[in-house]
Amino acid sequence: MSQSYNRGLIEDFSRWREFEAGMWAWIFHKFTGWVLIGYLFTHIAVLSTAIPAAGAEQAVLAAEADIYTQTIVTLEELLLVRVLEVGLLAVAVFHMLNGTRLLLVDLGIGLESQDKSFYASLILTGAITVASVPTFIAGAF
């Protein structure tokens, strides 16, 4: 069994500089994937306040005073949550775009421009995120 030899700090700290596009794509995809599944769990947790809410009076529901609606509204009032939501969008968009890139790679399409398609995913993610900021922030203030 061989193992990598420790060549001290020089190697460990500066290695990332030498990463190729494909390695960054891999790291980002991983990161975004984990964020998304993490979010899915919290998302369902928050949404399941709808279960007790379902037992509430019609009037309460109509007045939007049920626990589900209250939770969501309270959360949405926090600026932090809004910012995190934009972040989530960015994460999701990148994961989708790069995921599409990976699906193409799996099909053997466009392998020569795999680095360009990664940069394109990054740029597009940025653009879409910026463009959607108004919608997400709307009503927060």
Next chain:
Amino acid sequence: MAERYSSFQQGGTMWFLQRVTAVFLLVVLAFHFFLLHFVNHADEVSFLASSARMETLSYYSLMVLFLFTATFHGVNGVYNALVNQGLSGTKRTVIKWTLIAASALLIVQGVRTANAWAGGFPLF
């Protein structure tokens, strides 16, 4: 001579399912985001509005399918990532079953929520 690694795994099937679910998610997630952030704004959400959507069979089943695929895709992705990093042996078995349990929990809870909105399984 090198050791032969022959433990034949159904890596192929899982790999393939990861891609298939990805294609599905690509469409549904886009739809989901669009519907709940752009068509309807998140801060305007209410139980009744959610309920109204959930009461249609097509939306309900799409969302449940969304939940299933997203859970599979996400949890399988996490599991693969760990295995790729060298997770093995008992640790692997333990984590595998923990993840499966978590997925089951997530799905049960998710379906219960959907049912709460729909007032039981939507029949039309």
Next chain:
Amino acid sequence: MSTQIPKQTEKAEETEAETEAETPSKGDERRAEKRRRADEKRRQRQAEEAEKAAADEHTIELRVFRYDPDVEGKQEPRFDTFHVPFEKGMTVLDALMYARDTYDSSLTFRHSCRQAICGSDAMFVNGGQKLACKTQISELDEPVRIEPLPHAEVTKDLVVDMEHFYDQMEAVEPYFQTNDVPDGELEEQRQSRENREKVKMSTRCIWCGACMSSCNIAAGDNEYLGPAAINKAYRFAMDEREGEDVKQKRLEIIEQEHGVWRCQTQFSCTEVCPKDIPLTEHIQELKREAVKNNLKFW
């Protein structure tokens, strides 16, 4: 500034003094004397070199990784600096050979053909896996930093242990197998031009190990077959002269737990391969073959 003087000189001498006190053998004395002389020579050389560097603008500064488990003063990895006069067409290997033959004959690296075919001299040059003999010095930023291949055990200086890489290469049954060799004497197997074209790139591998060293996954999972071995499997799996049943066996080999599914399409293998083999493409094609084979619905 040069780092050619080992920082441990003093410490090394201390240790020598100790060993001498314990076992005052002639051999030890001689070795100690030799080391002292070597150090002195090294210092002298370094002074000369610095002078030369100042006098001649066309010198290249090399910073070379040094380590030798066997020699006191080299057991702690360090970087040595060499100044090598530049010549048109000079490759990293030329520069290393010059440094070795002129300044320090203990500078160790593998090399043989000098023409990118023996695959001995893959190393880590300015942060990338390169074949030293195929890398022009003029295309690199200075100082040129030369290290052994990452993620492999360092044997000495720029030499790494290739055993594991060889094991992986040999784990994929890397030999032609067929059940129907034509009977007639001097009768060859037929192969279409298209098929030969298909496997052509995959047969160019020179076993340099650059790809394996660059792959993050291989670094994390020691048992991962790695791009070169998978490419070797591809070379046979795609050869139409091998029969269908052999192909089944080949797919099983590459589908094993640490086989193709480990690849995360990071592409660094493809980027560094000195023979321009489209490794990721080959790996991906095998994945698709394997899926087709398993699911058999198209």
Next chain:
Amino acid sequence: MYEHDVVVVGAGGAGLRAAIAAQEEGADVAIVSKLHPVRSHTGAAEGGINAALRDADSWQDHAYDTMKGSDYLADAPAVEALCQESPEEVIQLEHWGMPFSREEDGRVSQRPFGGLSFPRTTYAGAETGHQMLHTMYEQVVKRGITVYDEWHVMDLAVTDEEDPADRTCHGVVAYDIQSGEISGFRASGGVILATGGMGQVFDHTTNAVANTGDGVAMAYRAGVPMEDMEFIQFHPTTLPSTGVLISEGVRGEGGILYNDEGERFMFEHGYANNDGELASRDVVSRAELTEVNEGRGIEDEYVHLDMRHLGEDRILDRLENILHLAEDFEGADGLTEPMPVKPGQHYAMGGIETNEHGETVVDGLYAAGECACASVHGANRLGGNALPELIVFGKRAGHHAAGKEMGEAEIPTGKSGEWEPADYEFEVEVGETGSREPAAADGGAVATDAESVLDAEVERAREFVEELLSRKGRNHAEIRSKVQKTMTGNVNVFREEPGLKETLGDLREARESYKDVAVSDPSRTFNTDLIHTIETRNVLDIAEALTMGALARREFRGAHWRKERQERDDENWLKHTLVSWNDGEPELWYKPAILEGENKTYEPKVRSY
């Protein structure tokens, strides 16, 4: 001590084929090689393998072409064996999966090559050697043949009888480069030397750095004669800084050679008024050097090979590989500038004297491949004839060593046949310097039983290494570089008496200096300094024998040109040159070339194409 039936030294094309063959015969085989097999220089061969595969072709024609190409110095029995068996060997490679280039109908492709009367050069793109080497290594892996890689063989363990013909080889002594261990390898069946070329004798060569002719030197010191050492092929188009080969294809496509004054010298200076750049290798090499010597070389070193006029499309289509080579190894862009080229050492026709079964005069010692001289190339090797030599004679040696019955050989070895002593007196003393220093050890050992011969040899190797590591002295690199300089200066494509004598003197000095050579790296781990120092010894022995042969042969035959007599002299020189170590006092002698083949005699004719 390691024990096997057959020990093969070297893992290039010849060594791998020999190992496979011996194993097929049921022997327990081990390969000992200083490089991992796939690193061997066979991988560098580009052009192809000659084999008469087609109905319109015949092995007889191939043999005829080879005899003619050799300038009638090859031995017919060996040439006929080569040409008869090459087809089946090539098909064997095909059956092992070698990815040959293919025709429309799926058969292997063949192309024309210099000096061949039929396009019979079978190839795999421009990487035939690479494919062949890897295909054979795959078979070695398949068969599970033991390979000791990165073990440097230092010397042979041979008994010390007076007459080399009475001696027996019991094994080899090798140094494990990784660990510094020195160990004996006992071979009860035989030792097969397949150590390849000796390009490092010259300072500009297409050969690898590892091609130091170790096997030849070891066999020489053990008493086996070296045959036809003076015949060295120089290739006219190699890159000046590295010696990388620029294929003949460039000139074939219409590439032009220019000197510093922009003259197309092949025509303008009348070197080859008909064929110009496409004249044979030795003619073009001599022309280039003449230009440089007369002051018309670029930077006094090389000439230009220009292919720009062929146009980008054609170059990219047919010579793309060349663009990469020029770019990677010389930093020259073949599309926009001419490429610098000069002649470089390429191939050694001579080597360890063997018969057509690969046997040497010493019992149990075989040689095959470029290090051997069964004499299939004579005074000049045809392109594409070395690779078939590896597989044909590799296999023969392997079979014989494993005990296969192969009949009586027709080529005599040693002084068992007709021979005559040389009448040439060397003015400089040659051979061993002074008393027998460990640094200049003879191959023989006094004992006769295998065990003690090996032990003695191992002991001697240990002492030698200890000595090198512990004493102080000069670095081998300066000695090697001196040898390479004088060899390239005087024993190059142009050879004349005064220069050759000067070189013999220089070599004498180098031998003296070698007596106090030392290794400054004290390490036991991967000590390349030590390995190179041991190799330099071999380089020295070979350079000397080569120069002796070149001095003695006063005629112009094949690759060997002598100013004193610029024509072939069949009257006096239809004979092989042999140099025997003779316990440190080299002896020069001759034996006749065998021109009678199986069913015809190859009458010397003028070699013109």
